[in-house]
Amino acid sequence: MVNTRRTNGAGGGKGYTPVAARNKAKAKPKKPRGPRRAAAPKRGLFRRIGGFFSWLIWLAVSRGAIALALVSGITIWNFMSGIPELEDLLDSRTRGSVTIMDRNGEVFAWRGKQFGGSITTDTVAPVLRDAVVATEDKRFYRHLGVSPRGIASAMRINMREGRPPLSGHGGSTITQQVAKLICMGVPYDKDIWDSERAYEADCRESSMWRKLKEMHYAVAMELKFTKDEILTIYLNRAFLGAGAHGFEAAAQRYFGRSAAEVNAPQAAMLAGLLVAPTRYAPTNNLERSQDRAATVLKLMHEQGYITDADRATAAAAPATLSQAAEARAGGYFADWVMGRGPDFLTRDTTEDVVVKTTYDQRIQTAAEEGLQAVLDAKLKEGSKAQAAIVIMSADGAVRAMVGGRQFKGVSGGFNRAVQAKRQTGSAFKPFVYATALDLGWRFDDFVDDSPLTIDIPGSGPWTPKNYTRDFRGPVSLTEALIWSLNIPAIRVSEAVGRGMVRTVAESFGIESDLASGPALALGTSEASLLEMTGAYAGILNGGSSVRPYGLVDLRFLGEQSPLMTQTGGLGERVISPQAAQQLIYMMHQVVETGTGGRAKLDGWQVAGKTGTTNSARDAWFLGFSADYVAGIWMGYDDNTPLSGVTGGGLPAEIWQEVMTRVHAGLPPRTLPMLTPAQLPRDVPTAVSSPGRPNQGLGNAIENVLDSIFGAPRR
Structure with missing residues (x-):
């Protein structure tokens, strides 16, 4: 069969255009090829030039990278060869620590750079190890000491928060932090840095150059140690x-x-x-x-x-x-006891030292809570009045100490119980009567409370007055102390001799300079609360001097044999036991019927004495039970007068509140005192005093007393 379509197409029949013809008709004319052949050599030239420069850049970068890698490798190798062994990196403190224990062997304070002993990732609780990694470096076990992702993230955060890229978040891995902690292997040298603080600041520098060195050192550590060893250093050094x-x-x-x-x-x-x-x-x-x-x-x-x-x-x-x-608690006490030992074993120790003390945490809590309760109830809001407390046993063992109203976490603060020297006021009068009692006087002997003028060479006549501005005539020594009368105290002091009063007070532990004039009897001299409390402890223990102490023994950590010990603070006898027992009775009456009435303890016999200085700049109450002696001081640091405060007011109330808490749960004991019924008139009065021969009350003394008192003695 003949394909007429193909035949017609081929023959160009009427009404039909072949496909090739149609395509040819649609095609656009092509440009001449001559110009295109001329542009090709130019493009080739540019391509060859670009390739040449690319090759140069590649060559520079590759060889630069190789050089940089070589330098970094040498740097890392040098760092790695100088990194100390693991055991030497766990504790490199230049100073040691002092662990302070109470009387029961429990730790209550630390001083210095505390190090609890070496630990490893295997010995710490797994949850602690995981917490550190999760918090500080979650990719710790996957990087080689440096985390580019972490650094980039930290820099982005810093810039977003308006800080320089390396300021603030550092993006440091745990390994980098360890490198910084050990100052990249540079030990502390006191000849280079002014102080450890300056050394540590230099180690924490965050410049770009320092950061690069830190990264290299971190990689070196990763090559020298395992991950767990690096984490072990961190756990010990942080x-x-x-x-x-x-x-x-x-x-x-x-x-x-x-x-x-x-x-x-x-x-x-x-x-x-x-x-x-x-x-x-x-x-x-x-x-x-x-x-x-x-x-x-x-x-x-x-x-x-x-x-x-x-x-x-x-x-x-x-x-x-x-x-x-x-x-x-115990900050004031801890600071004080640190000064009881040699500096090279306490403040400046390079070893780890353990100090056992006389400190009692229960009594300290009672002192702090009792003080706070009274001040909260009685002081106006915003008052800057200060207070201090010392509590000790009769042998001078200090059980508690409050050096100011701020007593939580105090370290290195001004300790008013030890460092403040203040006028003692009438709190000094027991030492006047202690002198007289030791010389043969009795608690029921009389002294004249009448106007008195004493001519003081260089100053002229001095006419002292009682606090109440009135006079009571003949009063017993006990009554004179009960009502804290000034004139009788001065008369007794002048009768027995100021020098004798000074000797007794100093022998009891008043180390501060004492006045030489007749006002000595009124407590115009200054003393610390610790001195005064220790002196009252001497009265309680029967008349022997007391040296307040807090350090029981001191030893190196882990050692059984102590380097130094202290077993008690009792010293030489100052007054006779009989004189001390009479004085305790007189001071007991001060609380029972006199100015110290607010210090009474239910069910307990206590004794004490109030003290208020001129213009009420200082207010004191010191006293004791058969078990503990406590001293309270109140005043302003700048000597501003207290408003409406006397020793028989707030200090006595604080004493009562504190001692009530201290004695909670203890069985009551009677004071070691002689009562009137126990001291008949015919008891021998011959006594002895340190540095003085035995002596009684001779006719010469009787004549002096009669001439001064102007009244017969019973």
Whole structure:
């Protein structure tokens, strides 16, 4: 069959245009080929020039990279060869620590750079290890010391927050932080740096050059140590606030337990300290530290270290401080006892030292709470009046000390119980009567309370007055002390001799310079509260001097044999036991019927004496039971007069509140005193005093007394 369509197409029949013809008709005319052949050489030239420069760039980059890698490798190798051994990196403190224990052997204070002992990733609680990694470097076990992703992320955050790229978030891995902690192997040299603080600041420098060195050092550490060894260094070296270096010291400091025993909430709180140890220290702000711990628990949960149930349990029972850490007590006492030993074993020790003391945490708490209760109730809001307390046993063992109204967490503050020297006022009068009683006087002997003028060479006549501005005529020594009368105290002092009064007071432990004029009897001299309390302890123990002490023994950490010990503070006899027992009776009457009435303790016999200085700049109450001696001082640091406060007022009330708490649960004991019924008139009066021969009350003394008193003695 003939294909007429193809035949027609081929033959160009009428009405039909072949396909080739149609395509040809549609095609556009081509441009001449001449110009295209002329452009080809130019493109080739550009291509060759571009290739040449690309080759140069590649050559520069590749060779630069090789050179940089070579330099980095040499740097890393040099760093690695100089890195100390693992054992030498766990504790490089230049100063040691002092652990201070109470009378029961429990730790209550720390000083210096505390290190709890070496720990490893195997010995710490696994949850603590996980908390540290989750918080500080979640890719720790996957990188080679440096995390480019972490650095880039930190730089982006810093710039977004308006800081320079390297200021603020550092993006440092745990290995880099360890490099910084050990100052990249550069030890502290006191000949180079002015102080350890300057050395540490230099180690924390964050310049670009320092960051590069830190990265190289971190890689060197990764090549020298295993991951667990690097983490071990970190766990031992990290500063965690409150003087604690390393997680073992911090766990002991805050929770009273080892880092091997901490639970999830405690581990989270410790790990949370790494970002800002002082700010987040639970002893500074427990709630803030707990909030930070909650963030750590969240990170641990997100990274799979704890389950939903674990996180919920930890969040429901956040970590709290141990009793000792929560109390934050004993700061004044700890500072004081640090000065009792040699500096090279306390303040400037390069060793770890343990000090056992006389401190009693129960009594300290009673002192702080009792003081706070009275001041909260009686002082106006915003008052800057200060107060101090010392409590000790009769042998001088100091059990508690409050050096000011701020007593929580105090370290290095002004201790008014020890450092403040203030006029003692009438609190000094017991030493006047102690002198007379030791010379043969009796508590019921009479002295004349009538106007008195004494001519003082160089100053002229001096006419003292009583606080009440009136006179009572003949009064017994007991009555004179009960009502704190000035004139009788001066008459007795002048009769027995100011020198004798000074000797007795100094022998009892008043170390401050004592006045030489007749106003000595009125307490115009200055003394510290610690001195005065120790002197009153001498009265309680029967008339022997007392040296207040707080240090029982001192030894190196881990050693059994002490380097120094203290077994008691009793010294030489100052007045006779009989004189001391009469004086105790007189001071007991001060509380029972006199100016110290607000200091009475229900069910207990107590004795004491009030003291108020001119213009009420100082107010005192010192006294004792058969078990404890306590001294209270109140005043302003700038000597501003107290408003409406005398020794028989707020100080006596504080004494009563504090001693009530101190004696809670103790069986009452009677005071070692002689009562009128126990001291008949025919008791021999011959006594002895230190540095003086035995003496009685001879005719010569009788004549002097009669001439001064102007009244017969009973």
